[in-house]
Amino acid sequence: MSSGTFCPRCGDPVPARSEPRPGEPRERDAVLCDDCYFEDFDLVDAPERLEVRVCSRCGAVHEGNRWVDIDAEDYTDVAVDRVTDALGVHLKAEEVRWGVEPEQVDENTIRMHCTFSGIVRDTYREERVTVPVHIAKQTCDRCGRIAGGYYASIVQLRARERVPTAGEESRAVEIAESYIAEREATGDRNAFITETLDVDDGIDIKISTNQMGAGVAKRIVRELGGSVEEYPTLVTEDGDGNEVYRVTYAVRLPEFSPGDVIDPEDGDGPVLVRSVRGNLKGVRLATGDPYEAAFEEGEAPDARKLGTVEDAVDTTVVAVEDEYAIQVLDPDTYESTTIARPSYVDPDADSVPVLSSRAGLHILPADAVDRDDADAGD
Template sequence: MNFITCPRCGKECYRLFGSVCKDCFFETFKLIELPHVLHVRICSACGAYFHRSRWEDIGNIEDVVLKAVEDTLFIHNEAGDVEVYLEPREITPYIYRVRAEVDAVVREEPVHAEAETEVRIQRTACDMCSRESGGYFEAIIQIRAAGRFPTEEEKKRCMVIARESMDSMRKKGDRLAFISEIVEQKEGVDLYMGSMNASRQVCRLITSELGGNFSESPTLVGMKDGKNLYRVTFSVRLPEFRPGDVIRFRGKIIHIKSSGKKVNGTSLEDGSRFISTPEELKGAEKIGNMGNAVLTVLVSIEDNAILVLDPETYETVAIKKPMSFNAESGSEIPVLKTPYGIFALSHSEIPQAK
């Protein structure tokens, strides 16, 4: 084997690394570099981490510390087969010590290096929490109902949808996806929203589940960097009729079973299926609700009619016999009295007969 003399130290070696021997090369070679001190900004309210000029949700404080070290740790571009091990150690709630060990292959030679840094944590408020605590909002969602007031159940469901949607969109990177204020109104509820785009998504989800529609109305509130700034009012209109309502539509008496983009129901007169839309039902008359059904005595059964006691006057009246009717004379059956007559019901159609 032919040996080569290192021009720097004069030692003989079998190969040169660049222009020097292995020892001389690795004497000055820096596999890794790490600052002695790192400064990290963490939101004291939500735990977000200020990373590369923006706030991000990383995880717990140890994850943030390790992420900061990973981003700062320099590894020489000649290194291959790199393995990194980081060991964090909490000194105080505001100071961590992190030891970094790196194994790699450089010019077919295994190399090991170690470094340590101190991570100092600065607690502050992120953009989202600052704006949220300051009542910032880009949009207002006004939840109302057509021809009536929304029920408490509907209002609660709308707020659950809004909160769940905000959580989802915040995880996807919309830092302004928050509700800054909820104002109860006699005619509904107003949600003050940090993000205009998130508000639009909330309206879509509410009307998709509960039915109805929504509209947008922008208002100019100022200018920034030469651009107009707008706030948008989203008006959500829930359907006029809800499941359990009984309506009169085009001469038919309909029990509403479900209400969304489509309205599904059943005719109380012949049991036929009914399908429509909230738009088509404008002008329909609400004549009762299944919650108002009561029990009354079935006096007798004729061919196509039954005799029952009027639940208010206790007079015997004849009404149409429902399909698949199987009650016996003398028993109690559920009925619903409306301005258009009394209708016999099945027990499965009503929440609870009185």
């Protein structure tokens, strides 16, 4: 313990205090009495004003050198965190307690009323400060790119020898949106779809990065079948002189799609297409046996299209002749005619969906015909 001294500012005696430990710097104001010491003492160091940058489009908040998505209806919690990080408590204070009470002044201003208390020189000290926080509405990098029409890749949905169906186009867009949503959920702010365009022979989906364009194209092919080819185009160079490419991912769906009725012309009759993933798969309409295109035929056999399940109509069952034949009422001539009875036909059915084509009259599986659409059309 050092002996008592006099305050160099006011001359009052200063009680003896503990000497600093070896290596610890001596406090410059230790020689002051308590009254003089607390004249210049600030328990809390607080900024006069803080600003929180918020994207007016998506609600992201700028933190450090990046934009961060938050799930909040207002920014009070963000303001509390910013003020808490910005406040500093005197190192000599012990048993510090504090609280922050926000006051919403208007849409873009929050007053943060902060109360701090602690023990300094065995004396209880309390201090209140008010920090205004301004919510500055701006546009984040991501929303700026979207608004500016930026994209790095295009996924083109097309089909061989035909135009993609409305269902295929709708599903392709759903696949793209789902893929991008998954990336956004991981915090990837570079994930977005800039635009989806309907064109004469399909759709074009403009996507933010080449990697995501490739991912979307692969998912579409995985579900809808077909193939994808890449066509890069040099658009510019970055600041380091590296070439920057925009890539078009051309998705080509197979010539046939699920729901088509085709004739492979192999002598075994028409086939209802069930799947085109990998290679074409379906069911023979004459027998009900499964059908799968041979590996050497690629994704689809050399066949002619006879129609689709949408062309099917219900007709009356006249009589079941045997395991392989059934009499139905021809929907075109209204005459009783005998046709092949595939294994999927219910022998007790009063009516069946049939397709009339150049190959004749064939019964379709009941589960392949959308009854709701058929009823709506009536």
